[in-house]
Structures are given as structure tokens and as C-alpha cells.
Amino acid sequence: MKFGNTFKRRKMNWIDDDLLRKALSFLWSDKLAAAVIASITSYFVSKKSIKSNGYQERIKSLCLGIEAVEELGEEYWDEPGKIEHFERKIVSKLQIINDDISELNSRLLKRNDVDQKLINFRQSITGGLFASKNKIAEPGRINQIRESASRLRKSIKLCKPGKYF
């Protein structure tokens, strides 16, 4: 009986060693190494693509917002007199653009001069006699608005998302 048990234990040890050896050799096989590299690569590629899509979406929506204020500004300066509902809309929409830009700014690389371009855009729309009773139509401003809006959009598009975007 004693001899039989010892034999069985030895046999079991031999089987375990064999399994272990096989498993180790599989772990080091080329196929597994390739699979590991492929899955790591695909993880980083998909992560980067999600990040890039999110960034592009935000830039796109920011540029659409700028376009909307640009149109409001053009309409506003095309008419004489104070147009209160336009003024409120313009100021609050500009504030939203400002919030978006300052939130983006903290996560951007190569910010260029986005802030200064935003100031120029704001000035072209809300400068002069904006919200004033003496406001007159200033068609000359319309070109300024268009130019400053286009420069702002261009400047935003030139930025690159940073590490923490």
C-alpha cells in the first residue's frame, strides 16, 4: 500500500512538471508574444482615436458657435439703433465661447494667440457704440467681424490637444 501511494505521488509530480513546462513554452511562443503586442497596440490606437474624435467634435462645435455670433453681429451692425434682444444674445453667446475657449486652453498645446484673436472678435462686435442709444448702422464693421471671426477659427484649428485632453 505504502509503495503504491509513493508511486502515485511521483507520477502526479511528473505530470505537474510536464504541464508546467508546456505552459511555459507556450507563454514564450512567438504567437503569444505577437498577440500581446497586437492587443496593446490596438488599445492605444483606439484610445488615441477616441481622444482625437472628441477633440475634433469640440473644435467643430466651437467654430459653429463663433459662426452663429458672427451672423448675429453682422445683422446687429447692419441696422441702426439699439436692439436689446440682440445685445443680450450676443453677449451671452460670446461668454459661452469664452468659457469653451478657456476650458480648452488649459488642455491645449501650441495655443498660438487664441486669446488675442478672441479679444479682436469681441471688439469687432461689442466695441464702439454697442448697446448704446446712439448706435448707428456701421456696415464697415461687418468686414471686421468676418475677418476677426475667420482669424479666430483658424487660430483655434491650429491648436493641438495636450496630453491631458
Added chain:
Amino acid sequence: MDKKIIKISEDFTKFPSGRYKTDGKYSGEFFREDYLLPSLKEYDQVTVDIDGVRGYGSSFLEEAFGGIVRGKHFTENELKEKLVIMCSKNFGIYKVEIWQYIQEAQNELDR
């Protein structure tokens, strides 16, 4: 050193708008004449907290701050000593704009 803090959204309005007094009681000229200048004359340092409003038009900011120098009440250098603009990150752009108007008004006077 006597100091004063003006919080625009609480002491003045959350809806600043317009350039001249004729544009309403929340205009840039109103703010300058009734709030900013008296404080600048009375105190050594005036901090203007610009946070908490619904947004500023450039005409309001230019009249309120550029107008101090244009009206020859204080020079740009004096304002650099006396005036502090306080704001959060989101309102940082207005701070830059304010100092640009002060500088431009000084440049105009110096010409």
C-alpha cells in the same frame, strides 16, 4: 494701506451694458463715475472683482477703464499701482482686455 474691493456682480449689476450714462444705469460710464473713480481717489488700492456677471461688452469695459486714463484722472502707471483686477480663469480674457484699453488710452494721450 487702505484697500477697497468692488465686486461688480454684487455692488453694481450682473448685467453690465452700454457705454454712456444715457445708455442706462448699468453702463460703463456710470460704473466709472459712480463706483470706480470715487474708490480710486479715496483708497490706496482698489480691487475690482469682475466675476459673476453674464458677460461684458467691449464698449462697457473700454468706457469704464479706458475712460479713467482718457479723462486724465489717473495715468496707466498710477493704475498699475492702485488697481487690481480680480477674476477666475474663465474671466481672464476680460482682465487682459481691460489692461489693453488702459494702455491704448495712455498711448493716445501720449501722442
